[in-house]
Amino acid sequence: MKVPPQIVRLLIVTVVLVGSYFVAKSLLTPPTFGELGWYRAAALEELAQHKLTYAGKQECEVCHDDIWQMFHAGKHQTLSCEGCHGPAMRHVDDPENEHLLKPGSDQCLRCHQQNPSRPDWYTQIDPEEHLEGECIECHIPHNPTEMPEEEEASSEQ
Ligand code: HEC
Ligand code: HEC
Ligand code: HEC
Ligand code: HEC
Structure with a gap:
């Protein structure tokens, strides 16, 4: 069976859209994101490095x-x-x-x-x-x- 050309074009567009999503995701997701949850695992260490100002x-x-x-x-x-x-x-x-x-x-x-x-x-x-x-x-x-x-x-x- 021959695939109709409009379906082929539709498939190409779909592959390009889905593909660009994955490319963008891999480029834009910060490192360590998702290691522990929906946040950057490295953020914990960064926050812990803030100097304390209140003694209690x-x-x-x-x-x-x-x-x-x-x-x-x-x-x-x-x-x-x-x-x-x-x-x-x-x-x-x-x-x-x-x-x-x-x-x-x-x-x-x-x-x-x-x-x-x-x-x-x-x-x-x-x-x-x-x-x-x-x-x-x-x-x-x-x-x-x-x-x-x-x-x-x-x-x-
Ligand atoms: C390790 C001991 C120590 C600790 C802990 C301490 N203080 Fe002091 N504080 C002093 C000394 C000694 C002075 C007198 C400093 C001077 O006259 O040179 C002083 C002075 C002060 C003064 C007068 C203003 C000044 O800075 O000279 C205030 C107000 C004060 N302390 C509040 C606090 C508070 C609030 C805390 C708890 C968060 C605290 N202190 C913890 C030793 C301490
Ligand atoms: C000349 C002395 C004097 C000064 C200055 C003064 N007070 Fe008083 N205050 C008193 C006395 C005495 C009482 C207790 C008798 C009364 O309720 O009026 C009192 C009571 C109070 C009470 C309790 C009131 C209640 O209804 O039980 C508060 C709160 C208070 N003062 C806050 C302040 C503040 C804040 C200031 C500065 C803006 C101040 N006072 C300045 C003498 C003073
Ligand atoms: C961070 C908030 C805070 C600050 C700043 C503060 N007070 Fe108070 N004060 C309170 C609270 C809370 C109470 C206990 C509840 C009450 O009695 O109203 C109190 C109670 C009092 C009372 C006793 C009232 C009574 O029950 O008869 C007096 C008098 C008073 N304060 C005066 C002062 C004076 C004078 C200053 C400034 C040197 C001052 N306060 C600063 C929060 C504060
Ligand atoms: C309601 C506000 C208030 C709170 C809360 C408060 N202070 Fe103070 N403190 C003052 C003020 C006002 C002075 C200055 C008194 C003066 O000049 O006579 C002072 C002065 C001081 C001094 C200097 C005393 C001196 O003779 O020079 C020390 C030390 C001090 N406070 C420690 C503390 C500690 C420790 C705590 C908690 C347990 C505390 N303060 C909580 C208002 C506060």
Whole structure:
């Protein structure tokens, strides 16, 4: 039986299309793709090479035991140290030379500014109506319901 010429042309077009798909696939697929799954296996190693910048809260206890104790007796105990002080990995490795941010009252309103979208249990203030002055003149940031004055009063004696 003779194959009709229009079928032959159709077959050629099909072979060219399917063939170019396989050629393109072999050229464009990155090496190591699919070794472990639908991603580049080499990406795991690349990601693992990123330098760590956050040390994690647990690291601070060893050297800042006093602040640690005070912090966990107070209402800020669930917060992360680095949330206010910034990434601390370099500081943990070399505290004498790598200094951290010592924030001021600017941090406080980030979390305590009155905002109707915050839940009721989350204590919020209206800075216009709350007592005037720097927040940390009246609140110890590591135990915010304590007032620094008491400390000063006892050290003056
Ligand atoms: C709510 C924000 C906040 C959090 C959370 C926080 N800090 Fe602080 N920290 C401050 C502020 C503000 C100061 C500066 C206080 C000042 O100048 O009187 C400070 C100062 C310090 C200092 C310097 C103390 C000094 O006398 O010079 C150390 C050390 C410190 N923090 C460690 C920690 C550790 C460790 C944690 C976690 C257990 C932590 N901080 C969590 C806000 C915070
Ligand atoms: C290996 C001990 C060590 C560890 C771990 C450590 N610190 Fe410190 N930190 C120090 C020393 C020492 C200083 C005082 C440095 C100075 O005055 O030169 C200091 C100072 C600070 C200060 C005051 C600002 C500055 O950099 O001088 C802050 C804030 C602070 N540390 C926060 C932290 C936090 C948050 C962590 C946990 C992520 C942490 N530290 C972990 C030893 C340590
Ligand atoms: C990262 C968010 C965050 C930051 C920054 C922060 N706080 Fe808080 N604060 C909290 C949470 C969470 C609580 C516990 C829930 C509560 O009591 O509202 C709390 C509790 C408090 C309380 C106790 C409220 C009560 O229950 O009577 C005071 C006071 C306070 N913070 C003051 C401050 C001051 C002053 C600063 C700045 C040095 C500050 N906070 C920074 C999250 C934050
Ligand atoms: C002059 C001292 C003073 C200053 C400055 C001050 N506070 Fe207070 N704050 C207090 C006292 C005292 C209380 C407890 C009595 C009260 O609720 O008014 C308090 C209570 C709070 C509470 C708990 C409110 C509640 O409803 O339970 C939060 C949160 C707070 N302050 C955050 C801040 C922040 C944030 C700043 C800076 C923008 C700040 N404070 C500045 C003295 C001060």
